[in-house]
Amino acid sequence: MGGLIYLYGLIPTKEATNQSFPTLKGFDGEGDLYTIHIGKITAAVCDLDAENYSEESIKDRINDDMEWLQEKAFHHHETVVNLSKIFTIIPLKFCTLYKNLNSLETAVQSKESKLMSSFDLISGNEEWNLKIYCDDQLLKKQVSQSNPTIEAKREEISQMPKGKQFFEKKKLDKLIESQLEEEKNKISEQIHLHLREFALKGNVKKNWGNDVTGRKDNMTWNGVYLIPESKIEVFLEQLQHYEKSMQKAGWQFEATGPWPAYHFSSFS
Amino acid sequence: MAGIPLFQLFISEDEVMSLRESIENKDIALIDILDVILDKGVAIKADLVISIAGVDLVYLDLRLLIASVESLVQAQEGNRKTISSEQFDSQREELSHATGQPNKWKD
Numbered sequence: 543m544g545g546l547i548y549l550y551g552l553i554p555t556k557e558a559t560n561q562s563f564p565t566l567k568g569f570d571g572e573g574d575l576y577t578i579h580i581g582k583i584t585a586a587v588c589d590l591d592a593e594n595y596s597e598e599s600i601k602d603r604i605n606d607d608m609e610w611l612q613e614k615a616f617h618h619h620e621t622v623v624n625l626s627k628i629f630t631i632i633p634l635k636f637c638t639l640y641k642n643l644n645s646l647e648t649a650v651q652s653k654e655s656k657l658m659s660s661f662d663l664i665s666g667n668e669e670w671n672l673k674i675y676c677d678d679q680l681l682k683k684q685v686s687q688s689n690p691t692i693e694a695k696r697e698e699i700s701q702m703p704k705g706k707q708f709f710e711k712k713k714l715d716k717l718i719e720s721q722l723e724e725e726k727n728k729i730s731e732q733i734h735l736h737l738r739e740f741a742l743k744g745n746v747k748k749n750w751g752n753d754v755t756g757r758k759d760n761m762t763w764n765g766v767y768l769i770p771e772s773k774i775e776v777f778l779e780q781l782q783h784y785e786k787s788m789q790k791a792g793w794q795f796e797a798t799g800p801w802p803a804y805h806f807s808s809f810s
Numbered sequence: 811m812a813g814i815p816l817f818q819l820f821i822s823e824d825e826v827m828s829l830r831e832s833i834e835n836k837d838i839a840l841i842d843i844l845d846v847i848l849d850k851g852v853a854i855k856a857d858l859v860i861s862i863a864g865v866d867l868v869y870l871d872l873r874l875l876i877a878s879v880e881s882l883v884q885a886q887e888g889n890r891k892t893i894s895s896e897q898f899d900s901q902r903e904e905l906s907h908a909t910g911q912p913n914k915w916k917d
Contacts, residue, residue, distance in 0.1 A: 619843045799833065800834070
């Protein structure tokens with residue numbers, strides 16, 4: 543019977559041998575996590591019975607998968623976070639499985655130098671996420687009022703015959719809409735560039751739609767930052783400053799962290 | 811469901827870092843976690859429906875997970891289309907092959 547190996551993360555062997563490894567329940571809720579030393583790198587893993595990943599059980603899961611996914615996603619996250627509190631860790635993505643020890647060892651060995659420089663990069667730094675939201679209606683008002691061309695155009699339209707007004711208003715709306723998007727991007731990007739000054743690295747992710755966020759305002763920025771521990775407080779203070787000065791204009795800032803360095807330590 | 815806080819990120823022991831502490835103590839939604847731990851993040855359609863765009867896997871098993879998530883998406887859209895028997899067969903073969911198990915479903 544083949545047993546699978548679930549890989550949570552990679553730790554420098556130096557750290558793994560210096561500190562005791564915590565007792566943490568594995569993916570199936572039965573076995574515990576354990577470590578496998580592969581030269582300078584130590585893998586934090588658990589065993590997974592291949593039998594439980596048969597088509598049959600997966601078929602069953604399809605019916606109530608959300609629950610399963612939620613439970614297992616939390617488990618993965620919680621486990622990696624727990625480890626990241628003790629060790630420098632390169633976190634692995636959800637459900638990274640190896641069919642046997644040999645395949646895991648080969649994968650780690652072939653990337654040893656890349657992994658070692660990843661440890662150097664993330665050690666002493668933290669990953670933080672920032673999502674910026676904007677109330678389009680509020681900003682739209684500002685854009686259309688503060689723009690003299692738009693104001694003049696509006697005045698001009700009001701003097702036109704009704705039939706013509708309709709089409710001209712449509713055109714004007716389009717103009718305001720595109721200026722709004724431009725304005726939102728410009729402001730978000732300025733903030734991003736400013737915040738990056740406090741970070742080692744900063745990446746931009748895709749914005750989520752309102753159906754995901756369940757919010758009325760729109761996500762205009764989704765960024766991840768790798769920040770030196772000593773600069774986190776300043777980074778957050780900058781955010782707070784933005785929040786205070788821009789809130790009335792319809793802007794919201796949501797920071798989460800620290801996250802294990804998922805975005806800055808790729809193993810793939 | 812997306813807005814419901816489901817998880818609390820760990821609590822800092824450092825009392826000096828108040829700003830940081832207040833953020834650390836905030837609840838994290840499942841969707842935030844999925845967007846981080848799934849390779850390509852998540853793209854949501856409605857009511858926390860997940861579609862995963864080309865998840866890059868070190869090894870095979872997640873494809874099975876994706877198959878199940880896709881099926882869930884379709885079911886929630888009221889357009890239920892479960893995995894075809896051919897897809898199941900091919901996934902089963904891949905899994906049996908990868909795990910080195912005898913193929914129990916051999917026809």
